[in-house]
Amino acid sequence: MLKTLRKRFVLFSVMMISIILLILGLLTYMGPASYVSSGRFIWTISLAIGMVFAGSWLLSKAAIRPIKAAWQKQLDFTADASHELRTPIAVIRTTLELLMDSPEETIGSQMKWLKNMEAENLRLAKLVDDLLTLSKADTNQQTLETKTFLLNDVITNALLLFEPIATRKNIVLEVCINDNINFHGDKKRMEQLMVILMENALNYSDGPGTIKLSITQIKTKYKLMLTDTGVGIEKEHLDKIFDRFYRINQTRKRNPDGSGLGLSIAKWIVQEHGGTIEVASTPGIGTTFTIVLPVNKCLELSS
Incomplete structure (x- = not known):
């Protein structure tokens, strides 16, 4: 899409510059000296240049819009991913703190907390795997076998x-x-x-x-x-x-x-x-x- 817009911009600019040169040539060859030296000649050139800049501005806005949308989508994805990752990480950290506070306890007596950590670890691994899948899909790096x-x-x-x-x-x-x-x-x-x-x-x-x-x-x-x-x-x-x-x-x-x-x-x-x-x-x-x-x-x- 950006490549297409870039081509259109170049085409539009070349076209407008050609028109300006054509006007200059016609006025120089055919127009009276009074017109060339008058303010109307300057106004004509200014109008043509203004059209070039106006067209360029509109095309640049159109080109930036999908980039901004894609950037915002990436920001939202990162924010949501961070939010989802925070919970299992917090649970694992809290459980570890509980275990470290009771060094005299045996592994058997702490099995409840160890299983809790295992469950959160599996959940975290699945979440990371899903995030990687979608991230690679966005960048066309995820291919089918x-x-x-x-x-x-x-x-x-x-x-x-x-x-x-x-x-x-x-x-x-x-x-x-x-x-x-x-x-x-x-x-x-x-x-x-x-x-x-x-x-x-x-x-x-x-x-x-x-x-x-x-x-x-x-x-x-x-x-x-x-x-x-x-x-x-x-x-x-x-x-x-x-x-x-x-x-x-x-x-x-x-x-x-x-x-x-x-x-x-x-x-x-x-x-x-x-x-x-x-x-x-x-x-x-x-x-x-x-x-x-x-x-x-x-x-x-x-x-």
Whole structure:
């Protein structure tokens, strides 16, 4: 965008200077001496130069605007990241102080505090990993490691991972997918996508309830739908839930350890695979995430 604006600025400046030179040439060749020596000649030149500077100013403003927006976005990201990092660091520091105040205690007697530190350390590590992912994505340093794999296996494995939690919460997991769904993409990132969506569905669902996952192929697209019978999302929040660090007040109570980065990363993963992700929700009834991914052409030919 900046390159385009720079080209336009140079083009505009050259054009205006050419016009000034043309006016000077015409007035010198054709105009009466009285006009050349009069104030009207000076006014004409001043007007042309003024137009050059006015155009340059407008273009510079247009060029600065996206830079300022990007800079502000980076500042907000840094501020939010600092805020999120502060809590686990403070908990770990406080717990260490408690342990150091009781040097005579055994490790066994302090296991409660050690487990607390371990939990916060894991939370901190995940948060840092998420921040690095988004930071690299912003600078186009995060690339996909693509290969062909079975998408149905990735989904099944993700469901198995969360089956104990679902059983404990009295939530039934329903799956409607075919076997041998070949997909060309980043397997690790697709696994991460499924984990994010399943965690989100389970965190905001109470039993008895249901989480249903299905995949259908529509021409050259895979349509993946994950529906839960959870608390749902108010309409005014739907267009913001993919924003970084955005968390609804009720979600803070249900998932105090969350950072508000999961769905941002999910959206990035889907978009990097050339797909789209949408959400529809009704408070008190549930939420549906719909992901549309392109079917790789070479896989279509081989099948």
